[in-house]
Amino acid sequence: MESAPRRLDPDAVFRGLCRAAAVGILALLVLLVLEMTYGARLALFRFGPVFLVTRAWDPVAGRFGAATFIYGTVVSSFVALCLAVPFGVAIGLFLVEVAPRPLRGPVGFLVELLAAVPSIVYGLWGLFVLAPVVRDVVAPALRATLGFLPAFRGPSHGVGMLTAGMLLAIMILPFIAAITRDVLTVVPRELRESSLALGATRWETLWHVVLPHGRAGIVGGVILALGRALGETMAVTMVIGNNPQIAASLFAPGYSMSAVVANEYAEASGPLYLAALTEIGLLLFAVTVTVNAFARALLWRMARDISGSARG
Amino acid sequence: MTARRTTSLRRRVVDRVMIALCTLAAVAAVAILALLLGYVLAQGARHVDLAFFTRPPAPVGERGGGFLNALVGTAIMVGLASAISVPVGVAAGVYLAEFGRGRLATAVRFVADTLNATPSIVAGLFAYTLVVVPMRRFSGLAGGVALAVLMVPTITRTTEEMVRLVPRSLRESALALGVPEWRMTLDVVLRAAAPGVGTGIMLAVARASGETAALLFTAFNNRFLSRDIDQPMASVSVQVYTYAVAPYDDWHRQAWAGALVLVTLIALFSAAVRVATQSRHRPLL
Numbered sequence: 189m190e191s192a193p194r195r196l197d198p199d200a201v202f203r204g205l206c207r208a209a210a211v212g213i214l215a216l217l218v219l220l221v222l223e224m225t226y227g228a229r230l231a232l233f234r235f236g237p238v239f240l241v242t243r244a245w246d247p248v249a250g251r252f253g254a255a256t257f258i259y260g261t262v263v264s265s266f267v268a269l270c271l272a273v274p275f276g277v278a279i280g281l282f283l284v285e286v287a288p289r290p291l292r293g294p295v296g297f298l299v300e301l302l303a304a305v306p307s308i309v310y311g312l313w314g315l316f317v318l319a320p321v322v323r324d325v326v327a328p329a330l331r332a333t334l335g336f337l338p339a340f341r342g343p344s345h346g347v348g349m350l351t352a353g354m355l356l357a358i359m360i361l362p363f364i365a366a367i368t369r370d371v372l373t374v375v376p377r378e379l380r381e382s383s384l385a386l387g388a389t390r391w392e393t394l395w396h397v398v399l400p401h402g403r404a405g406i407v408g409g410v411i412l413a414l415g416r417a418l419g420e421t422m423a424v425t426m427v428i429g430n431n432p433q434i435a436a437s438l439f440a441p442g443y444s445m446s447a448v449v450a451n452e453y454a455e456a457s458g459p460l461y462l463a464a465l466t467e468i469g470l471l472l473f474a475v476t477v478t479v480n481a482f483a484r485a486l487l488w489r490m491a492r493d494i495s496g497s498a499r500g
Numbered sequence: 501m502t503a504r505r506t507t508s509l510r511r512r513v514v515d516r517v518m519i520a521l522c523t524l525a526a527v528a529a530v531a532i533l534a535l536l537l538g539y540v541l542a543q544g545a546r547h548v549d550l551a552f553f554t555r556p557p558a559p560v561g562e563r564g565g566g567f568l569n570a571l572v573g574t575a576i577m578v579g580l581a582s583a584i585s586v587p588v589g590v591a592a593g594v595y596l597a598e599f600g601r602g603r604l605a606t607a608v609r610f611v612a613d614t615l616n617a618t619p620s621i622v623a624g625l626f627a628y629t630l631v632v633v634p635m636r637r638f639s640g641l642a643g644g645v646a647l648a649v650l651m652v653p654t655i656t657r658t659t660e661e662m663v664r665l666v667p668r669s670l671r672e673s674a675l676a677l678g679v680p681e682w683r684m685t686l687d688v689v690l691r692a693a694a695p696g697v698g699t700g701i702m703l704a705v706a707r708a709s710g711e712t713a714a715l716l717f718t719a720f721n722n723r724f725l726s727r728d729i730d731q732p733m734a735s736v737s738v739q740v741y742t743y744a745v746a747p748y749d750d751w752h753r754q755a756w757a758g759a760l761v762l763v764t765l766i767a768l769f770s771a772a773v774r775v776a777t778q779s780r781h782r783p784l785l
Binding site: 198199201202203205206207208209210211212213214216217219220223224226227274275276278279281282283286287295297298299300301302304305306307308309310311312313315316317358361362365387389390391392394395412415416418419420421422426446449450453454466469472473476477480481484 | 507511512514515518519521522523525526528529530532533534536537539540587588589591592594595596598599600604605607608610611612613614615617618619620621622624625626628629630638649652653656680681682685686706707709710711712713716717720737740741744745752755756759762763766767769770774
């Protein structure tokens with residue numbers, strides 16, 4: 189019956205289209221890296237690796253260095269982790285082990301909703317609510333109690349490194365809480381029951397049995413949250429103070445990698461200025477990719493361990 | 501000498517105190533988060549009015565005006581981004597779930613996860629070099645491309661997960677009826693997975709609607725109502741930012757109203773997603 193010349197096999201066409209879309213995603217990443225490297229070439233050639241440790245940022249004189257921005261990104265993210273990890277893990281523990289059942293759903297939903305709130309909204313709140321609180325309440329209290337440390341000396345104008353760190357902490361809290369909850373949920377019941385049967389208290393069971401079992405997963409989640417904090421732009425831009433300096437005090441304004449790109453890119457004049465900003469963006473991309481790959485490797489290993497122990 | 505059968509007082513106290521501390525930390529954190537949402541709701545509700553939805557911004561220095569230009573701009577750019585990212589994302593997700601074995605699939609999964617975690621400002625830089633530089637001006641098109649870059653990985657990964665959930669027997673029944681593979685995938689598998697795939701798309705749309713950093717130097721901003729995608733275009737998020745850092749009280753009030761609209765949108769999407777996937781486990785990341 190087949191008299192017409194053979195047409196293209198529709199199944200092959202369909203597979204090819206799907207495959208093309210998948211390959212397109214790979215191409216997107218390659219294109220992104222190439223485009224940005226090309227965009228940053230002037231700065232890359234001109235400054236070389238010294239760019240990373242140069243503190244000068246003087247567009248008029250054409251002198252650029254990323255040190256102050258790297259410092260701002262690292263310090264604000266570090267402050268955020270210090271604050272968010274204990275609270276986030278506590279929320280996770282509370283949701284899985286402590287909270288009465290009817291409470292788990294609503295609290296879980298609130299936590300998830302907060303992970304979805306756009307960063308511009310956090311920034312708005314940080315600028316008009318959190319910054320004044322830091323200036324009038326948090327900074328004076330820290331100065332009175334921990335003022336012997338250089339990190340907690342000097343005046344606070346509200347916006348600054350500490351405010352950025354606190355706001356970032358609030359933003360990554362839902363992520364740490366959610367991943368802790370997910371990891372602890374899969375800790376086998378038998379482990380808990382054995383521990384309790386041996387006479388351990390509830391806290392001893394959590395601390396010595398449940399948490400260590402989920403440690404790899406929680407660490408992976410914390411690192412994912414770190415990746416988010418490092419790349420977070422709008423909220424940080426609005427509260428970090430946007431002043432390129434390395435100050436000992438956390439109250440002082442700083443600047444972050446994402447913030448300098450957000451603030452200055454649209455108005456940057458001159459190819460070298462643009463290239464320097466693009467190089468900062470490229471650096472930020474490289475750092476977040478590395479951090480995320482590391483986190484995923486940890487989470488992947490944990491998933492493998494769990495499925496392995498279930499089989500064995 | 502008999503063994504003590506009761507737990508020592510010290511251990512019981514430690515247990516109580518630590519569990520209490522845990523609860524307290526959770527309560528404190530949830531309180532902070534609730535405070536944040538509550539404040540946005542209260543401030544926004546006080547300042548949102550009809551003009552917010554029906555009027556473009558008033559000339560600088562004059563009171564009044566609204567966010568019409570930004571609402572239209574966000575709708576256009578998110579629509580544009582969806583038009584690009586939905587076909588690509590769904591097709592790539594189908595590939596990963598149905599045909600994806602071996603190195604290529606692993607690489608695509610890894611890259612999708614990597615792109616998913618890419619800071620949005622980087623997507624902005626990418627769209628800048630790709631679209632803004634050749635066109636020599638900021639445009640709604642560049643904004644749409646930047647948002648699409650952010651949406652594709654989310655859609656791909658959720659589509660893959662949802663298509664995987666479709667039972668094998670359904671595929672086999674279709675094939676047994678003599679349906680070609682491509683029709684089976686489109687008409688049976690994708691249709692069965694449609695609620696889940698739709699959820700993923702909605703999540704991506706919700707995230708894109710609130711996105712700011714990727715639009716700052718791609719779509720830029722526009723104080724006038726514009727539908728041309730080859731011209732600079734306003735968006736709710738960028739306008740909230742501009743208004744928040746400007747020195748006018750009236751603009752601050754409008755920024756809160758804008759934030760309320762964004763949060764309401766996200767809450768609606770989240771609630772819809774929760775209803776659509778009631779029993780299934782949803783990964784947050």
